[in-house]
Amino acid sequence: xxxxxCVKQVPDTTEVRLDPVTGTLLREGIPSIINPDDKAGLEAAxxxxxxxxxxxxxxxxxxxxxxxxxxxxxxxxxDAAILLTDRAFGxxxxxxxxxxxxxxxxxxxxxxxxxxxxAIDGDTAQVGPQIAEHLGIPNIxxxxxxxxxxxxxxxxxxxxxxxxxxxxxxxxxxxxxxELNEPRYMTPRGIFEAFRDRTVKILTxxxxxxxxxxxxxxxxxxxxxxxxxxxVRGKGTVVELDARDAAGWIIERLQEKFVL
Amino acid sequence: xxTDFKMRAxxxxxxxxxxxxxxxxxxxxxxxxxxxxxxxxxxxxxxxRELYRQAAEVGVLGIGxxxxxxxxxxxxxxxxxxxxxxxxxxxxxxxxxxxxxxxxIPPIVRHGTADQQARFVTPVLAGERVAALGITEPxxxxxxxxxxxxxxxxxDHYVVNGSKTFITSGCRADQVTVAVRxxxxxxxxxxxxxxxxxxxxxxxxxxxxxxxxxxxxxxxxFFDGCRVPVANRIGAExxxxxxIMENFAAERLAxxxxxxxxxxxxxxxxxxxxxxxxxFGKPLTGFQVTRHKLVEMATxxxxxxxxxxxxxxxxxxxxxxxxxxxxxxxxACGVSNRVTYDAVQIFGGYGYMRDYPVERMMRDAKITExxxxxxxVQRMVIAGALLK
Numbered sequence: 297x298x299x300x301x302c303v304k305q306v307p308d309t310t311e312v313r314l315d316p317v318t319g320t321l322l323r324e325g326i327p328s329i330i331n332p333d334d335k336a337g338l339e340a341a342x343x344x345x346x347x348x349x350x351x352x353x354x355x356x357x358x359x360x361x362x363x364x365x366x367x368x369x370x371x372x373x374x375d376a377a378i379l380l381t382d383r384a385f386g387x388x389x390x391x392x393x394x395x396x397x398x399x400x401x402x403x404x405x406x407x408x409x410x411x412x413x414x415a416i417d418g419d420t421a422q423v424g425p426q427i428a429e430h431l432g433i434p435n436i437x438x439x440x441x442x443x444x445x446x447x448x449x450x451x452x453x454x455x456x457x458x459x460x461x462x463x464x465x466x467x468x469x470x471x472x473x474x475e476l477n478e479p480r481y482m483t484p485r486g487i488f489e490a491f492r493d494r495t496v497k498i499l500t501x502x503x504x505x506x507x508x509x510x511x512x513x514x515x516x517x518x519x520x521x522x523x524x525x526x527x528v529r530g531k532g533t534v535v536e537l538d539a540r541d542a543a544g545w546i547i548e549r550l551q552e553k554f555v556l
Numbered sequence: 557x558x559t560d561f562k563m564r565a566x567x568x569x570x571x572x573x574x575x576x577x578x579x580x581x582x583x584x585x586x587x588x589x590x591x592x593x594x595x596x597x598x599x600x601x602x603x604x605r606e607l608y609r610q611a612a613e614v615g616v617l618g619i620g621x622x623x624x625x626x627x628x629x630x631x632x633x634x635x636x637x638x639x640x641x642x643x644x645x646x647x648x649x650x651x652x653x654x655x656x657x658x659x660x661i662p663p664i665v666r667h668g669t670a671d672q673q674a675r676f677v678t679p680v681l682a683g684e685r686v687a688a689l690g691i692t693e694p695x696x697x698x699x700x701x702x703x704x705x706x707x708x709x710x711x712d713h714y715v716v717n718g719s720k721t722f723i724t725s726g727c728r729a730d731q732v733t734v735a736v737r738x739x740x741x742x743x744x745x746x747x748x749x750x751x752x753x754x755x756x757x758x759x760x761x762x763x764x765x766x767x768x769x770x771x772x773x774x775x776x777x778f779f780d781g782c783r784v785p786v787a788n789r790i791g792a793e794x795x796x797x798x799x800i801m802e803n804f805a806a807e808r809l810a811x812x813x814x815x816x817x818x819x820x821x822x823x824x825x826x827x828x829x830x831x832x833x834x835x836f837g838k839p840l841t842g843f844q845v846t847r848h849k850l851v852e853m854a855t856x857x858x859x860x861x862x863x864x865x866x867x868x869x870x871x872x873x874x875x876x877x878x879x880x881x882x883x884x885x886x887x888a889c890g891v892s893n894r895v896t897y898d899a900v901q902i903f904g905g906y907g908y909m910r911d912y913p914v915e916r917m918m919r920d921a922k923i924t925e926x927x928x929x930x931x932x933v934q935r936m937v938i939a940g941a942l943l944k
Binding site (some may be wrong): 327364367368371481482483484485486487488490491492 | 572573574577578580581584585613614615616618619623628630634638
């Protein structure tokens with residue numbers, strides 16, 4: 297079985313701090329990490345590898361330093377890594393990103409593609425399903441459990457108040473939730489091998505059979521009208537009451553504010 | 557002939573992206589497996605044995621050891637990155653306990669037979685066995701050459717009599733690398749034996765109660781007619797002293813790293829507290845007395861850490877660094893004690909309470925000036941190298 301996991305290198309938002317004066321994000325010196333949902337997707341792939349001897353390739357699109365995210369994936373146990381990097385890919389929205397990734401994927405062999413549900417720096421949750429659409433394969437999103445049965449993938453798909461069990465024939469694409477698993481640690485041995493012995497395959501614009509109109513800034517129909525930092529609201533009040541008293545307490549507060 | 561002349565120095569970074577990944581991985585391990593429990597383990601005076609196996613799985617225990625023995629060789633900064641991140645648990649005792657193998661097995665790695673390595677190294681790196689080192693005796697610590705525990709040869713056994721004290725991981729060690737007298741008085745009459753738990757005549761005390769490093773168990777060991785196979789002797793008879801000395805640089809350097817990190821954590825805690833704590837209507841960081849104190853602490857920590865790294869690079873390159881290691885250890889341990897003391901002072905009454913980590917750090921810092929050769933012994937070493 298051949299699995300390709302799409303990952304994104306993102307700033308570790310748990311380490312991002314706000315400038316106390318301007319209220320803007322302080323990005324300097326913030327470490328980059330593999331997007332958490334993608335990492336869970338990678339772990340799911342590695343577990344399938346442990347069980348079925350699957351071959352796992354990680355794929356990312358990004359600047360040259362995204363190489364580090366791929367090496368982390370190799371250190372965890374991925375078999376191969378591909379970096380899509382070119383200035384022509386810069387400024388891509390989800391459409392251009394998914395078009396570019398799908399173009400690279402269409403030249404590769406796969407039974408299963410796994411992506412994270414969404415990236416913590418963009419939160420669109422669009423790239424995975426769009427890749428499936430470009431490739432014309434089934435997509436199951438929000439996977440909180442995943443297993444293989446014959447030539448099908450069985451996924452428990454998370455909803456707010458329920459879950460669905462869905463089955464799709466391979467090849468197909470699954471988007472993973474962080475809740476899917478607890479990703480393994482990189483071991484020092486894995487890290488040494490990833491940094492010393494392994495190669496990351498680099499693909500550029502010239503390697504893809506895709507129109508200019510579908511890549512980079514030019515291929516991105518999304519226009520960001522305005523970007524702003526939400527005003528920080530006051531801290532909430534925490535009260536610990538049992539359900540009945542809590543309901544009464546909330547009603548009183550709402551009445552005080554003339555909401556009710 | 558050409559001369560390679562550069563207008564600028566090559567500024568060396570000690571940590572590459574690979575080192576940073578090891579750091580990241582150990583940090584994650586500490587966050588998930590250690591931090592939620594460390595306060596309980598400190599109070600209980602021990603961490604679960606299971607943690608050795610977990611640490612081995614993450615690969616923490618094997619860093620710096622040969623691959624064929626189950627380790628992961630790499631330069632010294634991999635070990636330093638891992639140690640620094642383990643120290644982020646805020647417990648020197650945990651790091652000393654988990655790390656007791658680093659003082660116990662290096663002589664076996666360097667001088668042991670294949671059979672000894674299979675029995676006493678590989679299972680330790682896998683986290684299946686706990687290893688300790690037994691040198692210090694109730695009657696003498698730094699004066700290693702005059703130790704009194706005897707081992708008399710009887711056929712293919714040594715009969716060991718005597719006792720050892722302040723042995724890190726001594727209570728639960730499955731094996732102790734013990735320095736014994738097999739020959740003449742002085743340094744040339746000492747051998748190293750690996751003595752296994754359960755050997756008749758070998759007993760360990762209950763954990764000794766200490767000022768700091770609570771999470772590590774520390775024991776007194778007793779040998780009463782304890783018969784140890786000659787096959788458990790590491791290296792040649794009467795050459796044990798030199799095997800012990802070989803590892804001193806690495807051990808002392810590790811102590812310097814731990815001391816620096818204790819100081820670093822205390823500094824971070826003090827800085828955070830000083831920002832949020834208000835007195836006379838403004839945060840403590842608004843007072844020059846606090847600002848200058850924090851500046852002094854930060855300067856001390858940074859200078860100490862840089863010298864420790866420089867010394868580590870020297871050790872790793874294979875050059876003699878006896879003097880520098882002793883200096884690095886003394887400097888770092890001094891800084892650690894001063895900075896943790898000042899951190900408690902910034903915390904005021906809260907700093908004296910067990911709920912605040914600086915209280916533990918101040919207690920933990922003291923042992924670094926005593927462990928692996930007291931500050932006074934380090935000065936003897938430095939003087940010996942300086943004034944020879």
